[in-house]
Amino acid sequence: MSQHASKTIKGETGDWEIVIGMEVHAQVLSKAKLFSGASTEFGAEPNSHVSFVDAAMPGMLPVINRFCVEQAVKTGLGLKAKINNRSVFDRKNYFYPDLPQGYQISQFKDPIVGEGEILLDMKDGETIRVGMEPLHLGQDAGTSLHDQHPDYSFVDLNRSGTALMEIVSKPHMRSSEEAAAFLKKLRAIVRYLGTCDGNMDEGSMRADVNVSVCKAGGYEKFRETGSFKHLGTRCEIKNVNSMRFVQMAVEYEARRQVEIIEGGGTIKQETRLYDSKQNETRSMRSKEEAHDYRYFPDPDLLPLELEQAWVDRIKASLPELPDEKKARFIKDFGISAYDAGVLVGEKELADFYEEMARGVDAKAAANWLNNEVLGRLNRDGLGITQSPVSAAANNAIIRMMGDNTISGKLAKDLLDIVWSEGGDPVQIVEQRGMKQVTDTSAIEKAVDAVIAANPDKVEEIKAKPKLAGWFVGQVMKQTGGKANPAAVNAVLKARLNLPGEG
């Protein structure tokens, strides 16, 4: 994945630019629903987490959940957006079996959160600023199962009424890689905030991707003038449910559009479905008049008015967010922007690193985490929170490596031992005699033994000083890898009359 996804597509008639906007539906992390006291817990028996409000029984009235409002405000603050102290709930009208009300309570003209932004950290260290449209707070719909019966669909309203944040970006992304980075960053922000669990498998975070292509230079003109006429017609790709699928769907869709335009056709604005098995997008049968939602203010709800002092209190309670944490890691730990970006990508990873780096060389800790710990976790298919070796134990290993108690090689062996057997690294080093030998007389003894056993090599090294490496290897073997490499080099140099450096 070191290869950069291109921002342009080479077509028959010249270069085409990809332009991407994202629409993410993020379920608010709360115990109860937005307008009813039913549970939001995932995976319950069908229709068991449904109140008469969620089932839209006649006469039932919505009462808003204060915590859901707080979560939306928190998310808005995390997106560096203005909070609108007065917002209005509107009805978005459409008919579908899993929407019993016949409308979704959402926001339209006066949403709770204004425009914001998200910064993307790209692999090459570049930072991309993506503008965000106002965030809307609304209700999620229920779910329909279509594979239970040949002639019928089965409707479960457990999800109906769960609070949902509609988080929409401006079309400020230019490659599939940036689109995936956006989703990753947004997910990190809501997870840091604790406002959404970001679980894409369970559908608590769902992404639609808007893709269009335009001739090279069109995007710049769009950014200068703000006029969409410089961009191509967009297609909306529904429910792309992983970072990888976002990337693949964008790549496929952009190519499809270029081929159509260059073949003399035009792009129809439509909703398409990404099929991850075939890796293609397909037109969804376009519903006639599907986009006439006839929004109007919900007469069952008064305007939502927030007190500035309450918003200020929420602001004061915000945790450190990825961008701030990244800046602090770079400043306090002296690690690279890239390393810091990777570490803060997941809160749990950042926490693990901070504990690991306490009182030791922070750069060494970052390398150790990236190369050794994450490598092993990847191999075993584990997440950072499931690491068999705790941050504290890793800290102990790095500490022993730092003060030359153990060599770098033995540190890795030690990590493997603790990984599979558990135990305290410091005790294991004591018990198994893994301490590095820095005692010169012991090293001299080993060097002398190697020299005595290999007179031919001793002759050879006079002409080929590079052979010193072979001697070091032999001495290490003799000492079970415990000799301090610097000490071995020094003794070898003296015994074999090697030149000062080399």
Place this chain on the structure above:
Amino acid sequence: MSVDKDTVRRIAKLARIALEEERVAPMERELNGILAWVEQLQEVNVEGVAPMTSVVAQKLKMRDDVVTDGNIADAVTANAPMREDNFFVVPKVVE
């Protein structure tokens, strides 16, 4: 503002209301009557009055985030024409 017959048919369709063809013209007249009446309201001077969607001088009531409802699947699905294992069963709607 007024509506024509096509708009009336479209509104009926969006609202999932079956409107027989002979009802379209009377409905057009009725709706235009309502719209004309609403239009009269435009004559009122509302300068300096903030737009409002409710005339109740009250704040929106809020509840705490506590689970107080649910586990009534039987009651929720009681009136469904068809149900199975507490699911609502509806004609297939897959795209």
